[in-house]
Amino acid sequence: MSESRLVRRTVGILKAVAAEPDGVGLSDLARATELPKATCLRVLSVLLDDGWVTLDPVSRRYRIGVGLMFVAGRLLEGDSVLTQVDAALAELSRASGETAGFDRLAGPDVTVLRQVAGTQLIAQVTRPVPRLQPVWLTSTGKALLAAMPGPVAEDLIRSWTEDLPELPTDRLLAETTATRQRGYAVTRDELEHGAASVAAVVPASQPVHALWVGGPTFRFTAERVAELGELLSTVARTLAPALARESGGVAAAATAPLTELVPPPQELIS
Template sequence: MSQVQSVERTLSILEILAAYPEGLSIAKLSKDLELAKSTVHRLLSTLSAKGYVQQDEQSGHYRLGIQCLVLASSLLNQLDIRTVAKEALHTLAKSSGEVVHLCIHDSNEVVYIDKVESDQTLRMYSQIGRRALMHCTGVGKALLLGFTQEQLDHLIEEKGLPKFTETTITDKANLQKELKAIKERGYVIDEQEHEKGIRCIAAPLYDHDGNVIAAISIAGPADRVTNERVKGDLARAILDQSKHISAKLGYIKK
């Protein structure tokens, strides 16, 4: 048995055990892998010694060990949202021809952490490092999907719901109604709520635990980013890329 073959078989054991949280017997693993029990036992012994599998004392079944979690946690901690999202941001900017943003929330505010400029002339508020309120921006409302009722109440108490344009949501009940609608359709529309003349579509990004950790948006002049585009090609594009980024962050929709 060559070294490469040993690695392949070892990884196959881990992949199979990942699908069986209650564990499997050597006999079942041997059957699934079409390998001799002695070979499977030898590989399991090595994995067990390193902490990648553990054996149940009562059933004798093997399941994944703590070391797998250590490796997974290390990988997830190394994932930088800007690096993970960069390709998707450029894809969105190229396909839409508009400005694309990546944002997180901090201290009940939106923080712009990356931006891909449009090749068309556009003057707008956003800059990397700049902050904005959450209730009046597409990315902000996307991030609010991850808030509990208590967190939302605290945000309103601390920041208020100030008016920026004629379409800004300034009422708690209307904001909650909007957030419910956003959950149902999966994306956010900023109907010129922060800057008059600028329409935006946004979507949340989820991590491996299902938490909303960031948001992306496409923004442009209302005469280019029309309601028809927002509900058509732009909605499809931003949902596709938000799902793609979230999957790279380890999110699995249940």
């Protein structure tokens, strides 16, 4: 097996484990990564030795370990991009009273990387982070689609329709155009009934990150959505320089070609 193939498989396994805060069993992990159980087990044994993942002896479920936290610890120190992301989310949550988050494009999904709970917790439910969510059901996904060149976004949407014929292709295309015109994206009752969110992309030469504010639909009136869209766009612009400076960290893919930013799912783990 080539070194690059092994690295991709290891990264794919780590992502799949990280996406399940309550832990994931070997069979489910193999299905999620589309890898043989034996391959997953070989990679997991090395990750276990280094403390990057842990294995519950009773449930036999794998979770992200403390060893990986130490490796990523430098991102939490000083004036790092992660501290600036957290500061931006704290400001969004304070100003809006709602839950705020930071997502990254991950193939046909977006990954919720960071999240700050809002002060108005009535009718709000915060969910574990990190987590994967379909691009077409999220405000960040729609905002990132709108940030792509029109033909690229249309090709992606139509390719998803081939696999998921229930997707409303024409509506998605229309929403992408509307999002591009107003500068922010909106969802209502799509990912969850009764939930709404507004998102804006962090400007970059090849945008892969977006900020969002979410809460119950009854608080997201048309007037408030417009205010949140303006707030998100402003905060996203202030965050852009920090992400642009980050090399090898969470923004490393910002300069990659679009064909690499949105690979087919199997390429993420093969």
